[in-house]
Amino acid sequence: xxxxxxxxxxxxxxxxxxxxxxxxxxxxxxxxxxxxxxxxxxxxxxxxxxxxxxxxxxxxxxxxxxxxxxxxxxxxxxxxxxxxxxxxxxxxxxxxxxxxxxxxxxxxxxxxxxxxxxxxxxxxxxxxxxxxxxxxxxxxxxxxxxxxxxxxxxxxxxxxxxxxxxxxxxxxxxxxxxxxxxx
Numbered sequence: 001x002x003x004x005x006x007x008x009x010x011x012x013x014x015x016x017x018x019x020x021x022x023x024x025x026x027x028x029x030x031x032x033x034x035x036x037x038x039x040x041x042x043x044x045x046x047x048x049x050x051x052x053x054x055x056x057x058x059x060x061x062x063x064x065x066x067x068x069x070x071x072x073x074x075x076x077x078x079x080x081x082x083x084x085x086x087x088x089x090x091x092x093x094x095x096x097x098x099x100x101x102x103x104x105x106x107x108x109x110x111x112x113x114x115x116x117x118x119x120x121x122x123x124x125x126x127x128x129x130x131x132x133x134x135x136x137x138x139x140x141x142x143x144x145x146x147x148x149x150x151x152x153x154x155x156x157x158x159x160x161x162x163x164x165x166x167x168x169x170x171x172x173x174x175x176x177x178x179x180x181x182x183x
Contacts, residue, residue: 008037012050019053024061028054048077049086055093059100068097084121088114092130099137108137128157 006014015030031054038047055070075090095110111134118127131154138147 005037006033008034008041008043008046008050011037015050015053015057019057024057028057028061028063028066031057044077045081045083045086048074048081048090051077052086052090052093055090055097059093059097064097064100068094068101071097084117085123085126088117088121088123088130089126091117092126092133095130095133099133104137104141108134108141111137124157128154131157 011030011034015027015034018024018030019027031050035047035050035054038044038050051070052074055067055074058064058070059067071090071094075087075094078084078087078090091110091114095107095114098107098110111130115127115130115134118130131150135147135150135154138144138150
C-alpha cells in the first residue's frame with residue numbers, strides 16, 4: 001500500500017516549523033517536497049517560492065552549492081513569470097550562496113543585479129539589505145569609497161534606523177555633501 005502524498009500547504013507548514021526550530025536540512029527536504037507538490041498541481045510560482053525557501057535552508061545547513069542551484073532555479077521561474085521582486089530576492093539568495101562558496105566577485109555581481117532588479121520593481125525594504133551586503137563585500141575587497149556609497153544608499157532605503165545607524169547615516173550625509181554628492 002502506497003502512502004498518500006501530503007498536499008503542498010501541509011508540507012509548507014512542516015517545512016516552516018522545521019526551519020523555525022533550526023532543523024535546516026529537514027526544512028530543505030520538506031521545501032523540496034512542497035515544490036514538487038506545487039508543480040504537480042501546476043502552481044509554478046508557489047513551487048518557485050518553495051525552491052527559494054529551500055535555498056535559504058540549504059545555505060543554513062551548510063550546503064552552499066545546493067543553495068546556489070536552488071536559488072538559480074527559483075530566480076529563473078520568477079523572471080519568466082515577470083515577478084520582479086521575488087526574482088530580485090532569489091538573486092540575493094544566490095549571491096549569498098556564492099559568497100559562502102568564497103566566490104566574492106560572482107557574489108558581488110549577483111548582489112548588484114539583485115539590488116538593480118529590486119530598485120526597478122520599487123522595493124525599498126529588501127534593497128536596503130542587499131545594499132548592505134554589497135557594502136560589506138566591497139569593504140572586504142578594499143573598495144572603501146564604493147562601500148561607503150553603498151552603505152549610504154542602504155541607509156536611505158532603510159525605514160527605521162537604530163541609534164548607531166542613524167549616526168552613521170548622518171556622518172555619511174556630511175561626507176557626501178562635502179564632496180558635492182547628495183542623494
